[in-house]
Amino acid sequence: MTDSVEETADETDDPGAANTGYSPTCDARTDIVRCQGLSKRYGDFDALKDCDVRVRQGDVFGLLGPNGAGKTTLIRLLLGYLHPTGGSCAIAGLNPEVDSVAVRREVSYLPGDARLPRHMRGDGVLKFFSEIHPSGNRDKSHSIAKRLELDLRRRVAFMSTGMRQKLALAVVLATETPLLILDEPTANLDPTVRGEVLNLVREAQNEGRTVVFSSHVLSEIEETCDEVAFLRHGVLAHELKMAELFQRHRVTAKAPSTVPEIPDPLANSASITIVDAIGDREGRVTIDTAGDLAGFLPWINSLGLSDLRIEPLGLRSVYDAVHAGQKVAI
Template structure:
């Protein structure tokens, strides 16, 4: 099976409101696929459709080679799921709750639960109802990972987690990939997707803006550059750099030689060749700002479409 997830024209309407529109994508088995978009983009709707929590208005999906509706319980036992609106209550302890989930999900390796809890810093002896939001999120992650499912569907999985636990979670995702598991991960935090995913779909207002591998997206990203040049004048430098495509926020001034700052959108090669005609004394290039690039895709006129807005509870 080459694809763990396949969708074709997947669409969901709520009355006159379109929550998801004509989404077609595939997720390779053993990969980490990220979906990024602001709240209301349709990320949660897509995941609920894949898990047969809701049914599509049009289009189709296949998960682990089967229709979500036809796969039913047998399919869901091969999936680990963390919902974006995780709600855990009860007077049972975390350990008791996980034992209950283990009876539903299938075999769990000895000490798997304890190992995951230790990694995330979760006390399994506390009653679920007394846990903070962050600790409930940790409990949800243990529940999803503990039976080593073929597919992990994780909706905003690091919500409420502190930075150190977020890094541990990303390590767990990388390990899952190494063992051949597939991870379908949604977030509105681009840095999280950048660190974890092989490929990413950018979703806005229920539609896919683009699907790309993370490295390709980085090539189109925004870089901040600072250059020191000697043996020339600001006017001469400016005349050359004003011819460079996709260069903005250009500032050329006097200082210790000529000092240049600018923003480069996309490939940096034309800029490097342009400054190569001068004597460069200093050069600093910041890491590509993927978040700024994605925000440009969100607001780009050519990616807009007509239609109503989503209700507040459609994500």
């Protein structure tokens, strides 16, 4: 699914033109996706406003946000399905406004509402898509379908929603383009198959491919992505490198007395902030940390705390803060 079959027929004269292999112009760590001030406006409604995004070649890049935040609008602008009302974007140096077919040669796209020929059997669908572009790989698509435990003998019309999702994934992930765009790829799948899809995403990255991954499942983003962009009301509200998030922890405990001032240079090196106790008569304190915990733990041990709990800050806390319109520290 370079595009869904019905979408392709509607929006380009060349339905088989997508996915012709890796771009020779994309070096190892260049930006394969660039957006500058990208906007899409419908009347007085901003579906996307002044969006600046850069995705490096070889990264897994997450898009997060509630329904209506602008994720699908951004993807459709990148692929040339929509025309921007402001700003610009490019994939592998190609402008979708100038040549959207050339752009889609660089992309394997799984839409959130993937549609497949209902009269075909699963095997026929894989054969069809593997033959309509030069980078198709029928053997690989069969291998992926097997890993996803998909019965290819059924007609699409008689497949469940989850089976159709597996079939679409086998089409998209087997197509060896430099960029994969996956819109809710694990929707309607059981936990075991979800895990296998994430394994396939990591394998694609290990092959040097780039993945743009839109999902509502925060644990999937945490597990697979190098960087995440948060969209809210059509605005890019926050960007986060996952390596920075993994260095953030929250310590909660009961303190026997007032917690002493953090000594220098510990405060500077670990970026430690003490948050006020949360409505507790027993003197509970919350301490947020950023950086290596190794230098922080001896100080914590000296405080005589009890009921100590240390846990990763987690993507949920960042997502909730962004969704609430709050300032995010990382």
